[in-house]
Amino acid sequence: MRLEFNWRRCLPYRLRNQLLLFIGIAVTLAVLIVSTAFTYQSIKRERAQINENVDFLVKNIEAVSASLILSKDNEALEQILLMNAKFPLVDGILIVDTKNRVMSEVVKVDGFPEPIFSTTTIIPHLIDDALDTKTGKPAEADWFSVLLPPDVQLENWYPIQAGSWLASIRIRYSLTELHDRTVKQWQHTLLYALAAALGNFFVLVWMLRTPMRVLQQTTTFAEHLSEHIGEKTPVYHGTREFYALGSALNGLSEQLQYQGQALNEQAAHTQSILDNIVDGIVTIDTLGTIRSFNRAASRIFGYAQDEAISKNIRMLMPEPHRSAHDSYLKNYADGGTAKIIGKGREVEGMRKDGTLFAMDLAVSRALDHDEVIYIGVVRDISERHRLDRLKSEFVSTVSHELRTPLTSIHGSLRLLESGVVGTLPAAALKLVNLAQKNSQRLILLINDLLDMEKLAAGKMDLQLSMVDLLSIVKQSILDNGGYGLNYQVQYVLDAHPESCFVMADAARLQQVLANLLSNAAKFSGSSHQVNIQIILLDGKARVQIEDHGAGISEEFKGQIFGAFAQDNNGNTRKQGGTGLGLKITKSLVLAMQGEIGFDTKIGSGTIFWFDLPLAAPAA
Numbered sequence: 001m002r003l004e005f006n007w008r009r010c011l012p013y014r015l016r017n018q019l020l021l022f023i024g025i026a027v028t029l030a031v032l033i034v035s036t037a038f039t040y041q042s043i044k045r046e047r048a049q050i051n052e053n054v055d056f057l058v059k060n061i062e063a064v065s066a067s068l069i070l071s072k073d074n075e076a077l078e079q080i081l082l083m084n085a086k087f088p089l090v091d092g093i094l095i096v097d098t099k100n101r102v103m104s105e106v107v108k109v110d111g112f113p114e115p116i117f118s119t120t121t122i123i124p125h126l127i128d129d130a131l132d133t134k135t136g137k138p139a140e141a142d143w144f145s146v147l148l149p150p151d152v153q154l155e156n157w158y159p160i161q162a163g164s165w166l167a168s169i170r171i172r173y174s175l176t177e178l179h180d181r182t183v184k185q186w187q188h189t190l191l192y193a194l195a196a197a198l199g200n201f202f203v204l205v206w207m208l209r210t211p212m213r214v215l216q217q218t219t220t221f222a223e224h225l226s227e228h229i230g231e232k233t234p235v236y237h238g239t240r241e242f243y244a245l246g247s248a249l250n251g252l253s254e255q256l257q258y259q260g261q262a263l264n265e266q267a268a269h270t271q272s273i274l275d276n277i278v279d280g281i282v283t284i285d286t287l288g289t290i291r292s293f294n295r296a297a298s299r300i301f302g303y304a305q306d307e308a309i310s311k312n313i314r315m316l317m318p319e320p321h322r323s324a325h326d327s328y329l330k331n332y333a334d335g336g337t338a339k340i341i342g343k344g345r346e347v348e349g350m351r352k353d354g355t356l357f358a359m360d361l362a363v364s365r366a367l368d369h370d371e372v373i374y375i376g377v378v379r380d381i382s383e384r385h386r387l388d389r390l391k392s393e394f395v396s397t398v399s400h401e402l403r404t405p406l407t408s409i410h411g412s413l414r415l416l417e418s419g420v421v422g423t424l425p426a427a428a429l430k431l432v433n434l435a436q437k438n439s440q441r442l443i444l445l446i447n448d449l450l451d452m453e454k455l456a457a458g459k460m461d462l463q464l465s466m467v468d469l470l471s472i473v474k475q476s477i478l479d480n481g482g483y484g485l486n487y488q489v490q491y492v493l494d495a496h497p498e499s500c501f502v503m504a505d506a507a508r509l510q511q512v513l514a515n516l517l518s519n520a521a522k523f524s525g526s527s528h529q530v531n532i533q534i535i536l537l538d539g540k541a542r543v544q545i546e547d548h549g550a551g552i553s554e555e556f557k558g559q560i561f562g563a564f565a566q567d568n569n570g571n572t573r574k575q576g577g578t579g580l581g582l583k584i585t586k587s588l589v590l591a592m593q594g595e596i597g598f599d600t601k602i603g604s605g606t607i608f609w610f611d612l613p614l615a616a617p618a619a
Contacts, residue, residue, distance in 0.1 A: 020204050028197040035189035043182055050089060050178070054171055057087055058158045061169060065095065066162040074104055078115050081106040085113035089177060091153060094170040095160070096122050103167060124168035130154040133172065218246055225249070230257035280378035288313045291373060300359070300380050302352035313376075318350045341365055341374065349378070357382040409439050462505040462591055466615040469500040469509075469541055470534060476513035477532065480521075488528050489521040496534035502541050502612040504592045509612075512588050515581040516545045516608050523606070525549035540594075540611040548605040552598070560598065561586045585610075 061084055068077045081093045085106045092107040100121040106113045125131055129138040133153040155172045159165055214234070221233040230253060235246035274281055280297030284290055293308040301308070301316055308315075314322045344362040351357065360379040365372065413436040416424065424432060477491045484491055520530040527548035535542045552560060561582050589596040589610045600606040 019208060020201060023204055024197050024201055027200040028193050031193040031196040032189070035192060039182075039185055039189055042185070043178075046178060046181075050173070050175075053087070053089075054156060054173060057084055057090070058156075058169060058171060060084065061093070062158070062160050065169075066160060066166060069095070069097075069103065069160065069166045070162065077104045078106065082113050082115065089173045089175075090171065091174050092170075092172040094122070094172075095167050096124060096170075097167050098165060100124070122170075124157045124170065126157050126159060126168065130156050214246075218249065222249055225253060225256070229253060229260055278379075280380075282308075282313070282316075282376045282378065284313050284374050284376070286372050286374075297378060300351075300378060301349065307352075316349055318348055318356055321347070346381070358385050413439060462508060462588075464503050464505055464592060466501050467504050467506045467509065469502045469504075469543070469612070470496060470498075472506060472509055473513065473532060473534060473543065476510055476517060479510070480514055480517045483518055484521045484530065487521045487524065489524050489530055490528060491517060491521075491530050491532060494531050494533045497536055500534055500536065500541050501615040503615050504594075504612050505588075508588045508592065512585050512610065513543070513545075515585045516610075519581060520545050520547040520608070523547055523549040527605070536614075537611065539614055541614055542609055542611045544607050544609045546605060546607040551602040551604060552600040552606055553602070557600070561596075 061080060064080050065077055068074075068080065077095065081095070081104055084090070085093050085108055090108065092105065092113075094105045095103045097103050100123055102118045102120060102122060105116045105118055107116050108114075127138070131137065131154065132139045133155055139152065139154055153172060153174045155170055158169050158171070160167045160169055218233055221231075232250045232253060233246055235243055235250070274294040275296075277294065277296055280300045281292070281294045282290060282297050283292045290308050290311055290313055293303070293305045295305075297303075297308070298305055303315075341363045344360060347359060347361045348356050349359045349361075358381050360381050362377045364375050366375055367373070413432055415421065416432045417429065417436055473496075474493065477493060481491060517530065517532075524530060524547045529548065531544075531546045533544045533546075535544065586596050589612075592612060594610055594612040596608075596610040598606055598608045
């Protein structure tokens with residue numbers, strides 16, 4: 001595993017200490033750089049001065065000793081060397097003749113020059129660079145030797161000439177004194193740098209004391225701003241940045257106070273609405289835990305808010321929904337299909353006392369701080385169900401009580417109309433005919449009401465079997481042909497397969513066709529033809545009945561299959577009708593596992609269609 005070094009961990013944690021460290025290092029480095037530059041120039045000048053002094057010394061000796069060498073006056077030559085050997089830094093002077101024999105040599109002993117007599121031969125090294133007497137090699141001249149001259153002895157050879165080469169002179173000098181002075185100078189430089197750093201440290205501590213205290217106060221205020229919303233921190237005017245920071249925090253505190261008040265007012269307003277709304281509102285998380293429970297929900301389910309919150313929503317459901325709820329939530333969260341979420345449906349709820357009741361439930365999905373929650377809106381419809389049941393019972397009772405006498409009245413009127421009791425006068429026959437038609441209309445209305453009551457109660461028994469759709473369509477056209485003639489409309493069977501079998505209830509299928517054919521005849525307008533087609537689709541058979549009337553208005557499309565629904569276009573009332581036919585038709589088609597719909601165009605007519613599943617070949 002690769003370990004990365006984080007250099008920031010080596011720094012002090014507090015800003016004040018970091019500033020002191022950075023500025024101290026910067027000042028110390030600046031002092032060191034400036035001191036080093038001055039020291040370097042000083043040492044460089046001293047080295048250059050030493051070289052100039054040695055050259056000057058050699059020229060003096062050369063000017064005086066040339067005549068003495070020619071006259072071979074060694075004593076006078078020795079005195080000249082003794083006198084010049086007193087020059088600072090000089091350790092010795094040597095002169096050899098052209099045959100490399102020592103003519104005279106003076107060496108400084110304990111700071112005083114003394115003559116030395118030698119008979120050895122010494123080969124001169126007439127080069128430009130100084131030689132190290134220990135190694136016999138040219139001394140290194142690099143930047144470090146300039147910054148700190150080495151503690152060594154050097155020698156330089158120079159020729160003595162007077163028209164010709166007379167001899168060679170060697171000057172030996174030591175850099176020890178210069179080295180010692182340089183070391184002391186560097187010590188002074190470091191002391192100055194340290195003193196400057198310490199002085200800078202104390203000055204910075206004094207200068208940063210107030211700003212750092214203000215920054216600490218500001219930081220503490222910012223850390224606890226949520227606990228002291230609306231309060232203000234002292235603003236430091238010493239620096240523009242601290243002033244801007246303090247002012248910004250004070251402004252933020254005021255803004256948070258204002259927003260907090262607005263949020264509290266909004267929350268109180270929202271809570272007031274939730275507490276007084278007639279519908280129960282319950283929110284849960286993805287695990288089914290109840291997060292909120294308004295007063296209406298408490299009234300509906302019988303649980304107090306503190307009894308419901310943090311409990312699982314299963315407590316409000318009867319079996320089998322109670323056991324399946326968690327798996328349903330998990331399936332939906334994993335990308336499954338929504339059964340209730342995003343939709344509304346009627347379900348059964350359970351109160352605290354265990355009683356069950358019908359309710360409308362609408363569930364939506366929302367996000368609360370990036371967390372998925374589900375909001376359920378509940379409405380108790382048990383009273384509505386009770387009223388619907390009473391209404392259905394009333395309608396059923398009245399319909400049954402009316403159908404028997406109406407049937408007798410209708411039969412008696414038919415007998416009178418047919419002349420069984422004798423020929424009636426024309427005026428009386430006309431009245432009997434009118435009464436007979438209206439009794440027939442009342443019987444149809446009562447039958448429709450009874451069918452509606454059976455469908456709503458789930459008591460409509462359908463006998464699904466394989467039936468010949470083509471034969472039933474043809475038979476329905478024949479049976480309703482007379483009704484079409486009343487409106488001067490002819491039913492025409494257009495495209496159809498040679499044979500077609502579907503799963504349906506033959507009697508109820510004829511009732512569906514009778515309703516659709518009679519509607520098409522009534523609303524054909526000036527057209528005298530209704531077209532019927534049978535089309536085979538994917539696993540289904542579609543029956544289309546097309547009229548050429550005025551079409552269905554846009555605002556009535558959504559109500560077309562409702563109970564007692566009639567389009568108020570002036571034609572419906574003229575043609576009559578109970579407004580229950582399409583409602584019953586749709587219920588029957590759906591009960592036979594089919595689908596029903598329509599396509600319309602104003603001024604061109606309407607096509608009503610329904611699909612039924614094809615019968616399996618094995619059937």
